[in-house]
Every structure is written in structure tokens, then in C-alpha cells.
Amino acid sequence: xxxxxxxxxxxxxxxxxxxxxxxxxxxxxxxxxxxxxxxxxxxxxxxxxxxxxxxxxxxxxxxxxxxxxxxxxxxxxxxxxxxxxxxxxxxxxxxxxxxxxxxxxxxxxxxxxxxxxxxxxxxxxxxxxxxxxxxxxxxxxxxxxxxxxxxxxxxxxxxxxxxxxxxxxxxxxxxxxxxxxxxxxxxxxxxxxxxxxxxxxxxxxxxxxxxxxxxxxxxxxxxxxxxxxxxxxxxxxxxxxxxxxxxxxxxxxxxxxxxxxxxxxxxxxxxxxxxxxxxxxxxxxxxxxxxxxxxxxxxxxxxxxxxxxxxxxxxxxxxxxxxx
Amino acid sequence: xxxxxxxxxxxxxxxxxxxxxxxxxxxxxxxxxxxxxxxxxxxxxxxxxxxxxxxxxxxxxxxxxxxxxxxxxxxxxxxxxxxxxxxxxxxxxxxxxxxxxxxxxxxxxxxxxxxxxxxxxxxxxxxxxxxxxxxxxxxxxxxxxxxxxxxxxxxxxxxxxxxxxxxxxxxxxxxxxxxxxxxxxxxxxxxxxxxxxxxxxxxxxxxxxxxxxxxxxxxxxxxxxxxxxxxxxxxxxxxxxxxxxxxxxxxxxxxxxxxxxxxxxxxxxxxxxxxxxxxxxxxxxxxxxxxxxxxxxxxxxxxxxxxxxxxxxxxxxxxxxxxx
Numbered sequence: 102x103x104x105x106x107x108x109x110x111x112x113x114x115x116x117x118x119x120x121x122x123x124x125x126x127x128x129x130x131x132x133x134x135x136x137x138x139x140x141x142x143x144x145x146x147x148x149x150x151x152x153x154x155x156x157x158x159x160x161x162x163x164x165x166x167x168x169x170x171x172x173x174x175x176x177x178x179x180x181x182x183x184x185x186x187x188x189x190x191x192x193x194x195x196x197x198x199x200x201x202x203x204x205x206x207x208x209x210x211x212x213x214x215x216x217x218x219x220x221x222x223x224x225x226x227x228x229x230x231x232x233x234x235x236x237x238x239x240x241x242x243x244x245x246x247x248x249x250x251x252x253x254x255x256x257x258x259x260x261x262x263x264x265x266x267x268x269x270x271x272x273x274x275x276x277x278x279x280x281x282x283x284x285x286x287x288x289x290x291x292x293x294x295x296x297x298x299x300x301x302x303x304x305x306x307x308x309x310x311x312x313x314x315x316x317x318x319x320x321x322x323x324x325x326x327x328x329x330x331x332x333x334x335x336x337x338x339x340x341x342x343x344x345x346x347x348x349x350x351x352x353x354x355x356x357x358x359x360x361x362x363x364x365x366x367x368x369x370x371x372x373x374x375x376x377x378x379x380x381x382x383x384x385x386x387x388x389x390x391x392x393x394x395x396x397x398x399x400x401x402x403x404x405x406x407x408x409x410x411x412x413x414x415x416x417x418x419x420x421x422x423x424x425x
Numbered sequence: 426x427x428x429x430x431x432x433x434x435x436x437x438x439x440x441x442x443x444x445x446x447x448x449x450x451x452x453x454x455x456x457x458x459x460x461x462x463x464x465x466x467x468x469x470x471x472x473x474x475x476x477x478x479x480x481x482x483x484x485x486x487x488x489x490x491x492x493x494x495x496x497x498x499x500x501x502x503x504x505x506x507x508x509x510x511x512x513x514x515x516x517x518x519x520x521x522x523x524x525x526x527x528x529x530x531x532x533x534x535x536x537x538x539x540x541x542x543x544x545x546x547x548x549x550x551x552x553x554x555x556x557x558x559x560x561x562x563x564x565x566x567x568x569x570x571x572x573x574x575x576x577x578x579x580x581x582x583x584x585x586x587x588x589x590x591x592x593x594x595x596x597x598x599x600x601x602x603x604x605x606x607x608x609x610x611x612x613x614x615x616x617x618x619x620x621x622x623x624x625x626x627x628x629x630x631x632x633x634x635x636x637x638x639x640x641x642x643x644x645x646x647x648x649x650x651x652x653x654x655x656x657x658x659x660x661x662x663x664x665x666x667x668x669x670x671x672x673x674x675x676x677x678x679x680x681x682x683x684x685x686x687x688x689x690x691x692x693x694x695x696x697x698x699x700x701x702x703x704x705x706x707x708x709x710x711x712x713x714x715x716x717x718x719x720x721x722x723x724x725x726x727x728x729x730x731x732x733x734x735x736x737x738x739x740x741x742x743x744x745x746x747x748x749x
Contacts, residue, residue: 130571131571131574131575133574133578134571134574183540186536186537186540189532189533189536190532190533190536190537191533208513208514208532209513209514209515209577210574210577210578212510212513212514212536212539213510213514213570213573213574213577214570214574215536215540216507216510216539216540216543216566216570217567217570217571217574219540219543219566220563220564220566220567220569220570221563221567223547223559223562223563223566224560224563224564224567226559226563227556227559227560227563228560230556231556232551232554232555232556232559235547235550235551235556235559236548236551236552238547239544239545239547239548239550239551240544240548242540242543242544242547243541243544243545243548245544246537246538246540246541246544247454247455247458247541249537250455250457250458250534250537250538250541251455253533253534253537254457254534
């Protein structure tokens with residue numbers, strides 16, 4: 102826990118400015134809308150993505166500019182906008198222990214509230230007055246949406262290739278991590294090589310982060326997760342532990358046939374989840390996450406050693422040291 | 426019809442470039458998504474909004490730049506993105522005689538397809554490399570979403586003030602018209618006064634356009650509309666003709682009580698629609714639309730007389746000359 106706190110502690114004052122900027126969205130907005138997104142913002146989240154943007158920028162400048170605060174607000178607001186629509190799509194009623202917008206508003210209002218947050222995120226991105234940052238944001242949102250659509254259309258396709266997993270988690274998670282650190286570098290007037298290195302850091306960190314998230318879905322403590330394990334498989338989403346499990350299973354065809362039969366009967370998942378959880382697939386997937394984390398760290402090598410570089414370095418370690 | 430064609434004829438070649446740019450979105454995109462939005466784009470629409478951006482720009486430059494083509498594509502793509510979500514919210518199965526995405530895809534995929542189009546619109550806006558245009562776009566999307574939410578939360582509120590109508594149609598329609606013409610001016614390096622004049626032209630044109638649309642919903646020919654008259658009232662949306670009808674009705678309280686009773690019983694609309702249609706409210710609303718059109722035209726006075734100015738001028742006349 103202390104390791105994670107290092108980066109958040111370093112950028113704490115800047116994050117407070119980001120928070121203020123996001124809260125200020127409520128001023129002058131239509132009241133029910135303002136209340137809804139203040140509830141959303143107020144219900145927590147680690148603010149890891151804006152912290153990444155701020156820390157990347159801090160490798161180049163001593164003090165956070167107004168523009169990088171706008172960037173960080175854009176990153177977090179975009180993330181929240183996608184969560185609003187995700188919860189609607191999944192029919193989720195709770196997130197971070199709070200009721201979702203989807204649970205209190207109707208479908209139409211929830212769609213529009215998400216759209217509104219996309220608009221605000223775009224506005225914050227424009228406040229950076231950097232057209233490359235804006236372009237990067239537009240591209241990232243495109244990647245996220247396309248990835249979500251691919252995932253939606255590939256649920257319950259138990260026989261898909263392991264290779265399809267990587268672009269999916271890039272779209273879902275790593276793309277925004279990479280854009281956050283890369284945009285921080287752009288605003289910090291980084292060189293082409295530095296910008297690329299920070300993009301790669303964010304990418305590999307995001308991949309590691311999502312793999313660990315997918316591992317926790319099988320191997321986590323239900324009390325900590327706040328939900329039963331195996332939620333992904335139950336939703337028909339296949340992730341890295343499942344692919345490894347299948348690879349080393351003596352009779353993969355039997356497992357697949359069983360899942361397909363389970364789709365028809367609406368059951369039969371719990372046993373597969375327990376098997377994956379107890380198998381070597383968990384540590385195999387964890388090794389791969391550690392590999393991504395190591396590659397994230399390698400991309401920091403060319404930067405001068407300072408507190409922010411150390412914090413980014415330690416964050417990569419922390420991500421793969423989460424309790425499983 | 427010939428009057429409308431003047432502006433579309435003038436910018437026909439540029440519109441073809443806009444069309445090409447939008448079609449090119451399909452290249453490399455996830456196939457089901459590409460097919461969906463190519464169907465959407467291919468199913469028509471007058472392309473009035475991109476034409477406005479191109480014509481406004483043409484007041485300052487002889488030839489459409491790549492950037493103004495991007496602007497026009499951004500305007501039309503943003504418009505289409507909002508239509509995708511509108512159809513989902515309204516549960517509409519047909520638009521422009523084609524099946525909606527909502528009718529063929531599920532809720533989740535439709536939300537994501539709309540989001541994807543927002544992302545592409547933002548990308549096109551960024552291609553203008555003009556940060557003010559990007560900011561204007563973000564603000565316009567925010568206005569549209571907030572307006573839609575206000576409308577959603579105010580349906581079946583029969584006793585609302587007439588004054589609430591104007592900000593609602595500004596948000597719904599006039600804001601994007603104004604942004605289209607204003608952005609064209611910005612890219613054309615207009616003076617502050619010229620930019621303001623074109624913003625005001627777009628605003629007043631958009632207000633006139635939406636009022637006429639709302640009149641047609643009562644007074645139009647069902648065969649031309651392709652749907653029964655009175656759709657707005659049936660959806661619980663009150664528009665200008667209804668406000669005028671109520672103002673001059675000898676017993677407005679009776680009408681309101683009847684609508685409220687109808688809400689409970691699920692009927693009683695048809696008669697009110699017929700009364701509004703037959704009343705002086707239609708011509709009163711039309712007078713107001715003409716007033717907006719006249720103010721749109723007045724904003725063109727300071728520009729040198731040329732084919733594009735004439736086309737913009739005539740468009741304002743055309744909008745209020747639509748068959749009712």
C-alpha cells in the first residue's frame with residue numbers, strides 16, 4: 102500500500118487542483134446532471150490515471166502548469182464517462198460501493214450523462230491548447246469504444262485465440278494509461294524519444310494492470326473484491342488465466358464443450374472457475390504481468406533519477422504485487 | 426426545392442470530399458462497426474450542417490481547404506452520433522426510411538457505436554488544428570447533451586413556461602448550426618465581428634429551422650412526414666404551436682387537465698393535436714420562425730455580395746417556406 106501511495110503522495114497537491122476542476126463542472130450545469138456527476142466523482146477511485154499524467158509531466162517541469170491540470174482532469178473525466186456507459190451496458194447497479202447512475206436514472210438519461218462527460222473531457226483536453234493532445238484523446242476514445250464493441254461481440258466465444266486478448270486489454274485499459282503518460286510528456290516538451298518512452302511505460306503498465314485485474318477476478322479474495330470470483334467467465338469474457346488453463350489442460354475440448362453446454366443451460370461455470378483458480382494458470386499469467394511491469398520500468402531508464410521517476414518505477418512493482 | 430439546392434449545388438464538390446472523408450472512417454475499423462456507420466451515413470440526410478460550414482468559410486476563401494473539409498466532416502459526424510443515441514433513447518426503429526442501429530443492434534452496441542462516432546467527430550475537429558474550433562465543438566456537444574437531458578426530464582410537464590422552449594431548441598438544433606457557421610468563419614480567419622455575425626446567422630437559422638420542424642409535427646402532411654402528426658405531444662414534448670394554442674384558448678385549464686388525465690389513461694391526445702393543427706397557433710408560430718429567419722439574413726448584410734452570401738440568404742427564406 103505504501104508503494105502505491107508514493108506516486109499519489111508526490112502529486113497530491115496537483116491532484117487536489119484536478120479535483121477542484123472536476124468539481125467545478127457542477128457550477129452552472131443543469132442541477133440533476135450536476136448532482137449525478139458530483140456523486141460519481143465523489144464516490145472515489147484511485148485517481149491513478151491523472152496521477153500518471155501529472156507524474157510524467159513532473160519529469161520535465163518543477164511545477165504543474167494549469168494545462169497539465171486540465172490534461173489530468175481530461176483523463177479522469179474520460180475514464181468516468183466510459184464507466185457510466187459501461188455500467189449501463191453491463192446493467193451494473195454498484196461501483197466502488199456506490200449506486201451507479203444506471204441504477205437511479207433511466208437508460209436515456211444515463212446515455213446522455215455519459216455523453217455530457219465526454220463533452221467535458223473534450224473541453225478539458227482543449228484547455229491544454231495542444232492539438233496533439235486533443236488528437237491523442239480522440240484516438241484513445243476511438244480505441245476504447247472499438248475495443249468494447251469487439252469484446253461485446255466476442256462474449257461466449259470460448260474458442261477464440263489467445264492473441265485476441267492483448268489488443269482487447271490494450272483498448273480497454275492500456276490505451277488510456279499510455280495516452281496519460283504520453284500527453285504529460287507532450288506538455289512537458291519532451292523529445293520524440295522521451296515521449297515514446299513514456300508512451301511505452303504507460304502502455305506496459307496498463308497491460309500489467311489489466312492482467313492482474315483479470316487474475317484477481319479468478320484468484321482474488323471475494324471479501325476484498327466485493328463480488329464473487331469468476332465474474333468475467335460468467336459474463337462470457339475469456340481472459341489470460343483461462344487461456345493458460347486451457348493450454349495445459351489434458352482435455353481442453355471437454356472444458357469448451359462444457360462451457361458451451363453451460364451457455365445453453367445457464368450454469369456449469371462455477372466448477373471451471375474453481376479449476377482455473379487452483380491451476381498453474383494463475384502464476385503463469387502473473388509471470389506475464391511481471392514481464393509487462395519490467396518492460397514498463399525499462400522505459401524509465403533514460404530519465405534522470407528523481408522522486409517522480411522512482412515513484413513511477415515503484416508503481417510498476419506495486420501493480421504486480423497486488424494481493425492475489 | 427430549387428432554393429435549397431442553391432447552397433448544396435455551390436458546395437457540391439466540397440461536400441463530396443466530406444463524404445469521402447466520412448466513408449474513409451470505415452477503413453481499418455472493426456467490420457461490424459464500419460458496416461453500421463456506413464449504412465448510417467449512406468441512408469441520407471441533407472448534409473445541411475456541413476454545407477453551412479463550407480458556405481461560411483467560402484465567404485473568406487476561394488477554395489475549400491483540407492481543414493474546412495475536416496470541419497464539415499466533424500459537424501456531420503457529431504450530428505450523426507447524437508442521432509444514434511437519440512434513436513436509442515426514443516426507441517426509434519426507423520430514420521430517413523432506413524432501419525436504425527437501435528433496431529438491429531442491442532442497447533450496449535448502439536451506445537458504443539454512438540460513442541465511437543463522437544470520438545471520430547473529435548478527431549475530425551482536431552484535424553482542423555485549431556484549438557478554438559475544438560473548444561467550440563466540445564462546448565456544443567455539452568450544450569446538446571444538457572438540452573436533451575432537460576427535455577427528457579421535462580416531458581409530460583404540460584404546465585411549463587413558454588420561455589423554456591427557446592433554450593431547449595437552441596441546445597437541440599441552433600447550437601450546432603451556430604457552431605458550424607462560426608467555425609467556418611474561424612478557419613477563414615474572419616474578424617471578431619464577422620465571426621460573431623456568422624455565429625448569429627447560424628443561431629437564428631437554426632432556431633427558425635427547429636420551429637418549422639415543430640410546426641410540421643402538427644401541421645405537416647402525414648404522407649410527407651412518413652409518420653402520424655402530433656408525435657411530439659404524444660411523447661410529452663411541448664413545442665411552440667402548443668404554447669400559442671394554449672395562450673389564445675378560452676379555457677387552457679381544461680386542456681391541461683385533459684392532457685394530465687390522458688397521461689394517466691394513455692390516450693386523449695389526438696383531439697388536442699387536431700385542435701392545435703386547426704388553430705391560429707400554426708401561423709403565429711410560423712410568424713415567429715420568419716422573424717428568426719429575417720434576423721439570420723440581417724447578419725449577412727456586412728459581407729460582400731457573392732454567390733455564397735446569396736445562397737445563405739436564400740436558405741433562410743427556404744427554411745421558412747417549407748410546405749406546411
